Amino acid sequence: MSRIRVILLNAALGPLDYRLPHGMVAGPGSIVLAPLGPRQLAGVVWEPERAETQEVGDNRLRPLIQVYDLPPVAEPLRRLIEWTADYYLAPLAAVLRMTLASASALDGARSVTEYRPTGHVPERLTPQRAQALERIEGRQGLVRELALAADVSDGVIRGLVKAGAVEAVEVSIDDPFPRPDPQHAPPQLEDAQKAAARELVLAVQEAEFAPFLLDGVTGSGKTEVYFEAIAESLRMGSQTLVLLPEIALTEPFLKRFAARFGCEPVAWHSGLRQSQRRRAWRAVATGQAKVVVGARSALFLPYRQLGLIVVDEAHEVSFKQEDGVQYHARDVAVMRAKLERVPVVLASATPALETRHMAEIGVYRELKLPDRYGAAELPEIRAVDLLQDPPPRGRWLAPSLVREIEVNLNAGEQSLLFLNRRGYAPLTLCRACGHRFQCPNCTAWMVEHRLVHRLACHHCGHLMPPPRACPECEEVDSLVPVGPGVERIADEVKALFPDARTAIVTSDTIWSPAKAAEFVGRMEAGAIDIVVGTQLVTKGYHFPNLTLVGVVDADLGLSGGDLRAAERSFQQISQVSGRAGRGEKPGRVLVQTHEPQAPVISALISGDAEGFYEAETDSRREAAMPPFGRLAGIIVSSEDLAEATEAARLIGRTAPRVENMAVFGPAPAPLAMLRGRHRQRLLVHAARSLPVQDIIREWLDALEHPRGVRVAVDVDPYSFL
Ligand code: ADP
Ligand code: ZN
Numbered sequence: 158m159s160r161i162r163v164i165l166l167n168a169a170l171g172p173l174d175y176r177l178p179h180g181m182v183a184g185p186g187s188i189v190l191a192p193l194g195p196r197q198l199a200g201v202v203w204e205p206e207r208a209e210t211q212e213v214g215d216n217r218l219r220p221l222i223q224v225y226d227l228p229p230v231a232e233p234l235r236r237l238i239e240w241t242a243d244y245y246l247a248p249l250a251a252v253l254r255m256t257l258a259s260a261s262a263l264d265g266a267r268s269v270t271e272y273r274p275t276g277h278v279p280e281r282l283t284p285q286r287a288q289a290l291e292r293i294e295g296r297q298g299l300v301r302e303l304a305l306a307a308d309v310s311d312g313v314i315r316g317l318v319k320a321g322a323v324e325a326v327e328v329s330i331d332d333p334f335p336r337p338d339p340q341h342a343p344p345q346l347e348d349a350q351k352a353a354a355r356e357l358v359l360a361v362q363e364a365e366f367a368p369f370l371l372d373g374v375t376g377s378g379k380t381e382v383y384f385e386a387i388a389e390s391l392r393m394g395s396q397t398l399v400l401l402p403e404i405a406l407t408e409p410f411l412k413r414f415a416a417r418f419g420c421e422p423v424a425w426h427s428g429l430r431q432s433q434r435r436r437a438w439r440a441v442a443t444g445q446a447k448v449v450v451g452a453r454s455a456l457f458l459p460y461r462q463l464g465l466i467v468v469d470e471a472h473e474v475s476f477k478q479e480d481g482v483q484y485h486a487r488d489v490a491v492m493r494a495k496l497e498r499v500p501v502v503l504a505s506a507t508p509a510l511e512t513r514h515m516a517e518i519g520v521y522r523e524l525k526l527p528d529r530y531g532a533a534e535l536p537e538i539r540a541v542d543l544l545q546d547p548p549p550r551g552r553w554l555a556p557s558l559v560r561e562i563e564v565n566l567n568a569g570e571q572s573l574l575f576l577n578r579r580g581y582a583p584l585t586l587c588r589a590c591g592h593r594f595q596c597p598n599c600t601a602w603m604v605e606h607r608l609v610h611r612l613a614c615h616h617c618g619h620l621m622p623p624p625r626a627c628p629e630c631e632e633v634d635s636l637v638p639v640g641p642g643v644e645r646i647a648d649e650v651k652a653l654f655p656d657a658r659t660a661i662v663t664s665d666t667i668w669s670p671a672k673a674a675e676f677v678g679r680m681e682a683g684a685i686d687i688v689v690g691t692q693l694v695t696k697g698y699h700f701p702n703l704t705l706v707g708v709v710d711a712d713l714g715l716s717g718g719d720l721r722a723a724e725r726s727f728q729q730i731s732q733v734s735g736r737a738g739r740g741e742k743p744g745r746v747l748v749q750t751h752e753p754q755a756p757v758i759s760a761l762i763s764g765d766a767e768g769f770y771e772a773e774t775d776s777r778r779e780a781a782m783p784p785f786g787r788l789a790g791i792i793v794s795s796e797d798l799a800e801a802t803e804a805a806r807l808i809g810r811t812a813p814r815v816e817n818m819a820v821f822g823p824a825p826a827p828l829a830m831l832r833g834r835h836r837q838r839l840l841v842h843a844a845r846s847l848p849v850q851d852i853i854r855e856w857l858d859a860l861e862h863p864r865g866v867r868v869a870v871d872v873d874p875y876s877f878l
Contacts, residue, residue: 185232404426658686
C-alpha cells in the first residue's frame with residue numbers, strides 16, 4: 158500500500174492523501190491528476206512531513222488517476238513555494254498555481270485548434286457579428302479568446318465559424334524555440350562595463366548563490382553588462398530568467414536581445430494566448446527554453462536547469478503583486494536564487510532603499526557604472542518654480558518649459574512631458590451645484606477619458622458615458638474638468654503647437670506589447686515630436702533624439718505621504734530624466750514644482766542621490782520602518798459595512814500583546830470602499846527579529862467571521878490605501 162500526499166490546485170483545500178496504484182510511479186514533485194469528489198484536479202506530490210493533512214484510513218484512500226509525463230517540480234522550487242506561502246501567509250495551492258500556470262500544458266497534445274477570420278462577410282450580419290469581425294481582425298486564438306477580445310459571447314464566434322467568416326487552424330505547440338547564440342554579436346565593452354561583466358561571468362561559472370546589485374546611471378549600459386552573464390549561462394547550457402516590471406517593456410527588450418543573441422528569448426506574460434503559454438511552459442519545464450523574459454509571474458515557472466536570474470529595473474513597485482498572493486517578485490527572486498544556488502542580478506539606476514541597504518551591509522555585492530555609455534552625458538536638471546513662472550490660467554505648462562519645447566521643435570529633436578495621471582482630468586464637477594462624480598463602487602472620483610468619451614474609475618474599471626446634464630441639479634452642460642491628466646496636457650500642447658506630432662503614452666494607449674512596439678517604431682522613425690506620458694514612459698526606453706524632458710507636476714507624488722512617497726518621487730523623476738540625452742546630443746530636464754526647496758527636488762537638481770538616500774535611511778532607521786523594522790497590513794472587507802467594521806474590531810480586540818510589536822487600527826482604509834466592498838485596515842509594526850508571520854497566523858486563524866468577510870494580510874506592504 159503506498160500512500161502519497163498531494164497538493165491540488167485548489168486554494169481552499171489543504172494537502173490530501175491518495176493511494177498510488179500498483180505500477181504507477183510518483184515521487185515528491187511529480188505532477189499528477191487526482192480525483193476530488195466527482196471532479197479531477199491537477200496537483201503535485203509533496204513530502205508528507207512538510208504538508209500536514211487530516212488522517213484518513215488506508216482503506217478510504219482514493220487512487221491517483223494519472224502521473225503526467227513531465228519533469229517533476231524540483232526540490233528547490235518546492236521549497237520556494239513553501240517559503241512564499243509561509244512568508245506571505247498564502248495557501249500553498251495558490252502559490253503552486255503560479256508554477257503550473259498552464260493547465261493545458263500538462264497533457265502531451267502536439268497541437269491545438271485555433272480560429273481566425275477568413276475575410277468573408279456573412280450574409281446575415283447582426284450588429285454583434287459586425288462588432289466581432291471588426292475587433293478580431295488580424296487575431297487568432299481559441300473561441301473563448303476571440304470572444305473576449307470582441308466582447309461578445311462564444312456563441313457569436315461559433316456562429317461566425319458556421320457562416321464561414323471564421324475558420325479553424327491547427328497550431329503546433331511543440332515546436333522548439335530557437336536557441337540564442339552567445340557568440341552572435343558581442344559588444345565591445347567599456348572598462349567599467351568589462352569589470353562588472355567579469356564579476357558576473359565568474360559568478361555564473363561558480364554556480365552558487367550570489368546576489369548582485371548592478372547600480373548604473375540611466376544609459377550606462379547595464380543591459381549589455383548582464384547580457385554577458387546571460388551569454389555565459391548559455392555557454393554552460395543552463396537557463397536564465399529575466400524579470401521585467403512591465404509588459405510594455407518586453408517588446409523593445411526582445412528586439413535588443415535578438416540583436417545580441419541572434420534570436421528572441423521566450424516571452425512569458427499575461428498577454429500570451431493559451432497556445433503560446435503552453436508552448437512556453439513546456440519548453441521551460443523541459444529545459445529547452447534557454448532564456449525566459451517575463452513579468453513577475455515567470456518567477457514561479459518550473460525551470461529545469463536554472464543558472465541565472467536577472468531582475469531589471471529592480472526598484473519598480475510593480476514587482477509587488479497587489480492581489481491574490483501578495484508577494485514581491487524582487488524579494489522572491491533573491492530567495493529563489495538562494496534555494497537554486499545561482500547568482501541573481503538586481504539592475505537599477507535608482508535602487509530601492511532596501512536594496513541599497515543590503516549592499517551597504519555587504520550582503521549584496523555592488524557593481525557600479527557611474528557614467529553613461531559612450532559620449533552621452535547625464536542631462537542637466539533645472540527646477541521651474543511655478544510661483545515665479547506660473548502658466549496662464551487654465552494651463553499647466555510654464556512659459557519657460559513652453560519655450561524649451563519650441564526650441565526642440567525647431568531643432569527637430571523630441572520632447573517628453575511626464576505627468577503620472579491617466580485620462581483628461583482627475584475630477585469632474587458640476588459648475589452649478591458642485592456635484593462631483595464619484596464611482597458607485599469605490600471611494601474614488603470618476604476620471605474623464607476624452608479619447609474614449611467615458612468617465613472611468615481607475616480602481617474597479619467602472620465606466621459611464623459623460624452625462625450632458627448634472628444628475629444632481631439637472632443643469633445642462635455644466636460639467637467642468639478639474640486638474641490635468643495626460644490627455645489634457647496633450648490638448649494644451651496641440652493648442653500651443655498645432656503642427657507638432659504628439660503621442661499620448663499611458664496604459665490606455667499602450668496596452669499590449671504590439672502597441673508598445675508600434676510606439677517605439679514611430680519614435681525611432683522620428684514620426685513623433687512630443688510625447689505626453691505617465692510612468693509607463695519613464696523606464697527602459699532608449700530614444701537618442703529625445704533631448705528634453707518636462708516634469709509637469711513634481712509635487713504630485715509627495716502628497717500621498719506614505720512611507721516611500723519621497724523615495725518614489727525621487728526614483729520616478731530620475732528615471733524620466735534618464736530618458737533625456739541618451740545619444741550624442743545633450744539632454745535637459747525641467748521640473749515644475751511649487752517647492753523647489755523640498756529635499757527631493759533639491760537632491761535631483763544637485764544630483765546628490767547619496768545625500769538624499771542617507772537622510773531617508775536615517776529617518777527610516779529612527780522610526781524602525783523597513784528595512785529596519787517590519788510592517789504588515791491587515792485588510793478586512795465585506796459588502797456589508799457593519800460586518801466589515803465588526804470583524805475588524807474583533808481582530809483589533811484580540812491582537813496579541815507581544816514585546817516589540819504594535820498594532821494600529823482598525824480604521825477605515827483610505828480607499829474605504831473598493832469594488833463594492835467596505836474596507837477597514839490594521840497595521841502591524843514589529844521588530845525585524847520577531848517571527849511576525851507566525852504571530853499573525855496564529856492570531857487570525859483563531860477567529861471566526863461571517864461568510865461575507867474577507868481578511869487579507871499584506872506582508873511588507875507597498876500600498877497603504
Ligand atoms: P541602461 O540600461 O543602463 O539605462 P542601456 O543598457 O540601455 O543602459 O544602454 C544605453 C545605450 O548604450 C543602448 O543603446 C546600448 O545599446 C548602448 N550601449 C551600452 N553599452 C554598449 C557597448 N559596450 N557597445 C555598444 N553600445 C552600447
Ligand atoms: Zn470604482
